[in-house]
Amino acid sequence: MKSRAYTYWVVVLSLFFAYLFAIVPLPEWSLNWRPEWVLLFVFYWTMALPYRIGLGFAWLAGLLLDVLEGGMLGLNALTLMLVAYIALSLHQRLRMYTPIQQSGVVLIVSLLALLLAHWLQVVTGQIVATDSAYLFAALSSAAIWPVLFSLLRSLRRGFINS
Amino acid sequence: MPACAHPAVPPLAAGLQRFRIRICVSKRAIAREVVIDKALFTKTVALEYRALALGLLSICLMFADNRFDYLGPIRYALAYTALPVYWVADLPARTSSVVDDVLISKTELVEENARLRDELLLAQRELQVMESLTSENSRLLALDEAAKTLDGEVIAAEVINQSPNPASKRVLINRGAAQGVFVGQALLAAEGLMGQVVEVMPTTSWVLLLSDPLHVTPVEVNRNGERALARGVRGASDEVELEFFTQTQDIEEGDLLISSGMGQVFPKNYPVADVIAIARDPGQDFATVRARLRVAVNSTRNVMLINPAAETVAQPAASDLEASVDTAANSQALTEQVQQ
Numbered sequence: 001m002k003s004r005a006y007t008y009w010v011v012v013l014s015l016f017f018a019y020l021f022a023i024v025p026l027p028e029w030s031l032n033w034r035p036e037w038v039l040l041f042v043f044y045w046t047m048a049l050p051y052r053i054g055l056g057f058a059w060l061a062g063l064l065l066d067v068l069e070g071g072m073l074g075l076n077a078l079t080l081m082l083v084a085y086i087a088l089s090l091h092q093r094l095r096m097y098t099p100i101q102q103s104g105v106v107l108i109v110s111l112l113a114l115l116l117a118h119w120l121q122v123v124t125g126q127i128v129a130t131d132s133a134y135l136f137a138a139l140s141s142a143a144i145w146p147v148l149f150s151l152l153r154s155l156r157r158g159f160i161n162s
Numbered sequence: 163m164p165a166c167a168h169p170a171v172p173p174l175a176a177g178l179q180r181f182r183i184r185i186c187v188s189k190r191a192i193a194r195e196v197v198i199d200k201a202l203f204t205k206t207v208a209l210e211y212r213a214l215a216l217g218l219l220s221i222c223l224m225f226a227d228n229r230f231d232y233l234g235p236i237r238y239a240l241a242y243t244a245l246p247v248y249w250v251a252d253l254p255a256r257t258s259s260v261v262d263d264v265l266i267s268k269t270e271l272v273e274e275n276a277r278l279r280d281e282l283l284l285a286q287r288e289l290q291v292m293e294s295l296t297s298e299n300s301r302l303l304a305l306d307e308a309a310k311t312l313d314g315e316v317i318a319a320e321v322i323n324q325s326p327n328p329a330s331k332r333v334l335i336n337r338g339a340a341q342g343v344f345v346g347q348a349l350l351a352a353e354g355l356m357g358q359v360v361e362v363m364p365t366t367s368w369v370l371l372l373s374d375p376l377h378v379t380p381v382e383v384n385r386n387g388e389r390a391l392a393r394g395v396r397g398a399s400d401e402v403e404l405e406f407f408t409q410t411q412d413i414e415e416g417d418l419l420i421s422s423g424m425g426q427v428f429p430k431n432y433p434v435a436d437v438i439a440i441a442r443d444p445g446q447d448f449a450t451v452r453a454r455l456r457v458a459v460n461s462t463r464n465v466m467l468i469n470p471a472a473e474t475v476a477q478p479a480a481s482d483l484e485a486s487v488d489t490a491a492n493s494q495a496l497t498e499q500v501q502q
């Protein structure tokens with residue numbers, strides 16, 4: 001078991017890549033299919049290290065995503081904090097699941113997060129309500145989860161719990 | 163084990179003592195489990211309270227950010243932390259342009275050079291004509307400012323990112339407060355108007371594109387000076403739709419829409435969009451007019467910010483002058499306006 005500060009460094013560096021994937025410009029047709037990278041990373045780290053990565057960490061991660069996207073401050077902070085809350089309360093069960101079963105949970109969690117974020121943006125006048133195509137992001141998030149899970153697990157085993 | 167230590171242990175009671183120790187051990191184990199359970203129990207309660215507190219904090223933040231300007235300095239400071247991510251995210255585009263520069267062959271360079279020289283010659287010829295037109299136009303309008311519409315100062319900028327939110331059409335440019343960018347500044351590409359600055363950060367700015375459904379651009383038809391408002395179309399990346407355009411107003415497919423300068427944000431007479439479709443349904447109050455933006459908003463990288471110090475944003479006196487303008491004026495738009 002490495003020190004707390006070391007753990008945070010590994011998690012923050014991995015999040016840097018999540019932010020990168022989240023904002024790297026993509027062709028227009030694929031925008032709705034971009035997985036919720038930061039959500040997936042926060043979900044993994046709260047599930048894997050529930051006593052070190054908590055709600056406050058997820059909240060700050062969401063705040064930085066708000067700044068990066070140039071959106072309303074507090075929007076992604078709220079949704080990611082709620083995602084972390086779900087992951088923390090279910091982490092003992094989630095660890096027993098196979099990656100495919102976890103994908104199902106990821107699908108539901110990211111659907112909820114997308115719906116909440118879209119609703120808040122429409123209510124506050126940030127965007128005009130669109131069709132439901134933005135929910136495809138939940139499908140792609142769930143599809144990429146098994147791969148991401150095994151990658152992040154080897155990262156954790158190699159650097160944090162070695 | 164202080165709690166289990168017996169002061170005097172008689173030899174006959176050794177078995178009993180062993181039994182007591184065993185009880186003690188199991189009691190300790192139970193005690194440890196109880197402690198763990200307690201820790202878990204208090205943790206879950208704290209988790210809910212913490213979630214509640216952070217949720218309320220987020221709602222306060224959103225309210226403050228949406229309704230007031232309190233968070234301006236905080237956003238500005240937090241933007242510094244975002245810079246490295248933008249920098250890395252822009253690497254592929256920059257690398258590809260550098261690679262293009264390095265790997266280009268000499269013949270290609272020569273060809274490109276010749277082509278650019280031709281284009282420059284053509285542009286210079288047009289400029290000469292434009293100069294005489296400008297002086298003629300400003301004489302007609304008796305407005306010195308009108309001459310300045312054509313030689314305003316610009317700040318060159320590059321688009322380095324786009325909003326990852328599919329519902330919001332915005333781009334990030336690599337100029338910010340350090341270069342004197344301000345909110346409401348108009349962004350121009352080689353083909354026409356592109357958008358306006360909505361948020362300024364230390365060295366970057368967010369620009370709302372003309373095609374965002376929340377953006378309305380005051381335009382006029384170049385052919386006859388009909389004024390209209392062009393709003394971005396939901397779901398289409400490079401289209402605008404004219405609002406409140408009556409069935410009887412004169413517009414045709416292929417008409418060019420230029421900025422009218424109304425609203426004091428965009429400078430006058432810059433090309434905006436080409437009309438691509440008109441639907442006149444007698445049952446409706448207004449015609450549906452769609453136009454495609456001149457600028458390829460998804461692929462343009464080199465842009466300009468217009469510096470309004472040298473620009474006339476609008477000409478409030480123009481309507482008063484119309485009556486006195488000679489109908490033989492060679493500005494098509496002016497003639498049309500006078501005839502109305």
